[in-house]
Amino acid sequence: MSVPKLRFPITDSEWYEKSIIDLADYVDYRGKTPNKTDSGVFLVTAKNIKQGYIDYESSQEFIDPSEYDEVMRRGKPKIGDVLITTEAPLGNVATIDKENIALAQRVIKYRGKEKLLQNSFLKQLFLSPSFQMELISKATGGTVQGIKGSVLHQIKVCIPNIKEQTKIANFLSSVDEKISLLNKQYNLLCEYKKSAIQKIFSQELKFRNENGNAYPAWKIKPFRTVYSLLGTNSLSRNELNYENGIIKNIHYGDIHTKFNCRFDINKELVPYISDHIKIAEDNFCRKGDLVIADASEDYNDIGKCIEIMNVGQRQMVAGLHTFLARPSTHMAPGFGCYMMQSSEVRKQIKVIATGVSVLSITKKNLLELMVPLPSIDEQTKIANFLASVDDKIIIKKSELDRLTTWKQGLLQQMFI
Numbered sequence: 001m002s003v004p005k006l007r008f009p010i011t012d013s014e015w016y017e018k019s020i021i022d023l024a025d026y027v028d029y030r031g032k033t034p035n036k037t038d039s040g041v042f043l044v045t046a047k048n049i050k051q052g053y054i055d056y057e058s059s060q061e062f063i064d065p066s067e068y069d070e071v072m073r074r075g076k077p078k079i080g081d082v083l084i085t086t087e088a089p090l091g092n093v094a095t096i097d098k099e100n101i102a103l104a105q106r107v108i109k110y111r112g113k114e115k116l117l118q119n120s121f122l123k124q125l126f127l128s129p130s131f132q133m134e135l136i137s138k139a140t141g142g143t144v145q146g147i148k149g150s151v152l153h154q155i156k157v158c159i160p161n162i163k164e165q166t167k168i169a170n171f172l173s174s175v176d177e178k179i180s181l182l183n184k185q186y187n188l189l190c191e192y193k194k195s196a197i198q199k200i201f202s203q204e205l206k207f208r209n210e211n212g213n214a215y216p217a218w219k220i221k222p223f224r225t226v227y228s229l230l231g232t233n234s235l236s237r238n239e240l241n242y243e244n245g246i247i248k249n250i251h252y253g254d255i256h257t258k259f260n261c262r263f264d265i266n267k268e269l270v271p272y273i274s275d276h277i278k279i280a281e282d283n284f285c286r287k288g289d290l291v292i293a294d295a296s297e298d299y300n301d302i303g304k305c306i307e308i309m310n311v312g313q314r315q316m317v318a319g320l321h322t323f324l325a326r327p328s329t330h331m332a333p334g335f336g337c338y339m340m341q342s343s344e345v346r347k348q349i350k351v352i353a354t355g356v357s358v359l360s361i362t363k364k365n366l367l368e369l370m371v372p373l374p375s376i377d378e379q380t381k382i383a384n385f386l387a388s389v390d391d392k393i394i395i396k397k398s399e400l401d402r403l404t405t406w407k408q409g410l411l412q413q414m415f416i
Contacts, residue, residue, distance in 0.1 A: 006413035007160075008167045015160050015416060021153035023117040024110040027075035028149045029103045030086070034063045034071045041068050045104040046085040049092045052127060052176060054083075063102050071102050075109065080119045082110045084126055087146030091135045093126040095119070108149055115162055120169035125157060128415035129408070158416040168414060175407050182400040189396055193389045200382055201342035201372055207381045215378040224367035227290065227325040227336075230282055232318040247279060251319035252293040256301045260390055261337035263291075263306040284315045288327050290336050295321040295360045302359045303349035303366075307337035323366060332379035338386050339371055 003015050020026075034043065040062040047059035063071055081096040087106045096109075103109060112119050125131055134155055139145040159165060199205035208214055233249065250263075285291065285308045292305040305325075308316075318324040327336070339345060352365040374382065 002416060003160075004414050004416055006410070008164060008171075010164060010167055013161055013164070015158045017156050017158050019154050019156050020110070023157070023159070024082075024112045024122065026111075026149070026153065027103075027109045029074065029107050029109070030105045030149070033105060034067065034102070037062050037064050040064050041100065041102050043102045043104050044083070044107065046088055046092070046106040049083055049085050049094045049107065051092060052094060052123070053180070054094045054097060061104070068102060077101060077103060077109060078111070080111075082112075082119055082123045082126065084108055084110070084152075086149065086152065087141075088144050090139055090145050090147060091126075091132055093123055095123050106146075108152065117159065118162060118165045118169055120173055121159070121165035124169060124172045124411065125159070125415055128411040130412075130415050131155075131157065172407070172410065172414075175403070175410065179400065179403050179407060182396065182403060186393065186396045186400055189389065189393045193386065193393065196386065196389060197338060197341055198343055200386075201339070201344055207378055207385075209377060216375050219373045220370050221373055222367065223325075223369040223371050226327060226329050226331060226371065226373065228328045229363050229367065230324045230326055231280070232320075232322050232324050233279060233283060247284075248316035249319040250285075250291050250306070250316060250322065252295055252321035255291065255293045255304050255306055255322070256296065259306045260394060261306055261341065262309045262334055262387060262390060264310040279317055283317050283324070285311060285317060285324065286326065287311055288331060288333060288336070289318075290323075290325040290340065291318045292323040292325055292340070292366070293321060294323050294362075294366075295358055297358055299350050299353060299359065302353045303340070303346070303361060305337055305340050307334060309334065321360075323363065330376060332376050332383050334383035334387055335379040338383060339373075342372065344372055345369060 036043070041064075042056065043061040043063050044054055045059055045061060048054050048056065050058075077096045077099060079096055079099055083094045083096065083103070085092040085106055086108055110119075110122060112122050135147060135152075136145070138151050138155065139147045160168075196205070203218065206214065250259075287308055287310065289308045290305045291308070292303060293301060294303075296302040296304075325336075348369050349361065352361050352369075353359040354361075373379075
């Protein structure tokens with residue numbers, strides 16, 4: 001048996017191969033769905049299990065404490081047990097960090113056998129690219145992929161002796177702690193920004209001018225009085241060129257998944273438009289334009305937007321399922337995107353969004369939104385303050401991404 005590319009120099013012993021079932025005891029919680037209550041014992045579902053940890057905020061379901069013993073009759077969790085999801089999503093992994101929880105369907109709990117498999121090592125093994133690829137190769141199903149417990153248990157894994165397992169697990173756990181700390185710092189900054197926007201646009205938090213005096217009272221105006229809507233380019237995927245081209249294309253998917261609210265073309269990656277596509281001059285984005293997503297499956301994404309802050313030498317256009325809103329009166333750079341994030345505007349967008357599986361907003365309804373407008377000078381102060389918070393968020397996210405990528409590289413090299 002071979003050994004990983006990267007290992008600790010504490011032993012020259014070979015790694016050996018065994019089925020998971022030979023190394024760990026398990027409990028499969030699939031079966032009858034437990035009755036849910038408004039409070040009680042927290043029910044950990046597949047939605048709560050992320051890549052390495054249990055997220056208690058993403059989904060909150062509970063069962064009656066009086067039913068706990070019956071629901072968990074197959075085996076109660078212990079701190080350190082390893083969870084893996086078997087469907088929707090497949091292959092997410094977490095370590096149990098508290099005992100007073102219940103486990104739902106589509107979750108299997110493993111506990112390493114004494115002197116054979118350490119739980120912390122098992123968690124990292126399950127997270128490794130080699131195991132995840134093996135898991136996917138044995139999964140079945142179309143849109144929703146899943147794996148049977150009987151198949152999962154028989155997957156063969158390569159492990160070292162318990163001493164080396166401990167060394168590997170301790171090292172990777174220390175990396176996880178740093179990732180967790182960065183993630184908390186990132187989330188705190190995001191929450192701070194959200195709170196700051198709420199306080200600013202409710203005018204609980206007020207800015208003053210250089211002389212310490214209050215700015216003029218805010219006005220409430222229809223969106224159509226400060227922005228005009230221009231045509232966009234609903235290009236098909238075949239008309240986009242992801243390698244090169246002259247023009248960059250921003251579509252609704254990019255806004256939902258990639259962008260902060262301030263968009264700098266020199267720093268962001270978006271698909272190009274093939275050179276043969278002709279674009280009208282007015283359709284090119286300009287500094288101060290808002291690109292607004294007019295369609296989404298999620299109320300939280302509908303109406304999201306970015307503000308163009310730097311067009312650069314390579315031009316870009318708004319693409320599929322977007323509105324291109326151009327300031328028709330003078331607006332302070334960077335203010336519009338924060339204005340569109342305010343709860344006052346977001347509430348209106350959710351009201352005008354229509355549809356069943358896919359939500360959309362019309363140009364007519366968008367133009368009639370009532371938006372809060374302080375003076376230009378106060379807009380500038382607000383935009384600069386929130387932009388400074390965004391800069392901190394971007395830096396922290398970059399640190400988190402780099403460390404996460406490094407961890408993935410370690411997993412690639414430390415497991416077979």
